[in-house]
Amino acid sequence: MPIKTVYQAQIESIQILDEDGKLDAELAQNTLSVDDVVGLYELMFISREFDEASFKLQRSGRMGTFPQNRGQEAVSLGAAQALRRGIDYIVPYYREHPAMFLHGLPMHQVLSYWMGDERANAIPPKLSMSPMSVSIGAQTLHAVGIAWAFKLRKVDRAVLCFFGDGATSTGDFHAAMNFATVFHVPCVFCCVNNQWAISVPRSKQTAATTLAQKALAYNMPTVQVDGNDVFGVYKAHRDALDRALKGGGPSFIEAITYRLGDHTTADDARRYRDAEGYAAAQARDPLIRTRIYLESVGRWDESKQATLDARAKVIVHEVSEAALNAEPPATDDLFRYTFAEMPEMLLKQMQTHRTDSIGQDPEQIGLKAAPHSAESSEVHHAAT
């Protein structure tokens, strides 16, 4: 027996709600109720409105760079719906704000963040999530660590980590997958395969046939799901969460979707995106099929849509106003969170708003100490 097969695997792909809005009733059992789907559709739509408004805020110069979520709403919300709010922990990257909204993050905080206000990263204490990660893949290790802590502390909580297709190329991702199974932690990895890492297509990111198969090397249960199918996404995550909470360890889910927007407002996808693929992706828009489904079960119509349309506009307007009208942060806010206790040299920088030593201590050249930068620089210039 010189050669034998020592390992074989197969990967399943799930779809419950198809492109035409047709539901596989059998697979849909014990997943989302119609009421759930109404709620999720409404938040998908509000998130889409938020996305459009954010784009306009950036284009009109009232907000910095913003990454649209457009087209990925079903992944974000289907996955987050599988978690218990305030208990299971979300570790998101920067494009998954619908999941954060579903779990209670005030929407204006996301706008404030992209308006350059770091205070927006203060997650309300009752919510169970970290701020969005900007480093690609770094957060996967944090998710594993948090899940590991839950396991060590014997608390009944699991972690959901979002990341994109690009992140699967990073070392941190592989370290995280490896740690997750070695230490058997309750962590669900949701790989949002939106086909693009800025301009690099999925086909150039890896030669692997699927991203789901990356988990095989770590002996992690893995599945592929139609990411525009909110039922399928929910089911994949619900199964993975259940497994994690029963002590079954981590799972991997590749949710296949399409980034309908640019990478960010600083990007122009027309430079690299093929028109045909884009048009096909638009036809698979998760909002379209979810609405068709709700109409087919008699829970949605034009008038409900008109009401939601109006409501979304009001919500997004109020959220924008809240972010735009926020008091600017105080300069001292720069210093306060570097350490729990401010070291002497940093304290001096905060007290004087100066780093130059004479500016910090004008008395040494016979000048009177001034509390703040503007004043002390006037004194200094007057003296010279």
Place this chain on the structure above:
Amino acid sequence: MPLLNMVEAINLALRQEMCRDERVMLLGEDIGVNGGVFRVTEGLQAEFGVDRVVDTPLTETGIMGASIGLAMGGMIPIPEIQFEGFLGPAFDQLTNQAARCRSRTRGGQTCPITIRVPFGGGIHAPELHSESPEAIYAHTPGLKVVIPSHPYDAKGLLASAIRDPDPVLFFEPKRVYRSLKEKVPEESYTIPIGSAKVLAEGTDVTVITWGAMVFQCLEAIDQLPERMSVELIDLRTISPVDVETIAESVKKTGRAIVVHEAHKTGGFGAEISALIQEHCFLSLEAPVQRVTGFDTAVPYYKLEMQYLPDATRIVASIMDCMAY
């Protein structure tokens, strides 16, 4: 009071902190069954179990990133990076993630981790096992950088680091690990982070150093003519640095020499030199001198002793500085 070397002192501090707080855990490569490649964690896995003294897969970014998550999840992790030369793969997690954790969450999430790292040269180790990268991390806001030179300090500073609510990079000069024993109290105690120690009082010149170079400086002082009075400062922490102790000394002596193993350019000696001219400008009798490793890669060990500052170079610098 027992006589302990630095390995034993650190081991005792770890054991006491693990007894004091059950959230404290250790993770790293070979630290469990094997007790660490320097045996610093010897016996701890047997005492506290595999969940609290964890042998991890071989990935420094994994160790660092998972430690951040463990801290976010309510633990107090003490990751070990086996050698300072392997901090590179963990650099993003350490500087962009751990160090910014408190600030980017406006205090909502903190990262109370102590990263233990055997550090520096002088033990004839292979390539990338003898580096002194401390300045890089002293340049990182949100990180504290502690470098004890003696067993007593190592024990008290490590206890402080573990109890510190922010990330502390704890460099252990491996050249000193077993080179001396001193009296170390058995009971738990802390030494405040950010306070330097005056090891010898003097009036002619101030020598400022940290880590294993403390002993080269002591040797140099022994070789000086008796009439020369040297003040020797062991910084013990380079971030936050104890400017007050440095300035007070240099105002008294008027002359200062910084000694460190790391390369000269952009080394932490440059920062100290700048602080001295800011705080002691009118007291200076001579330019601040730096006796450091050369601006070359840290060599393989056949030339290691030529790279590292030794008593001869330090004596020469002190004499030149005094003659200025």
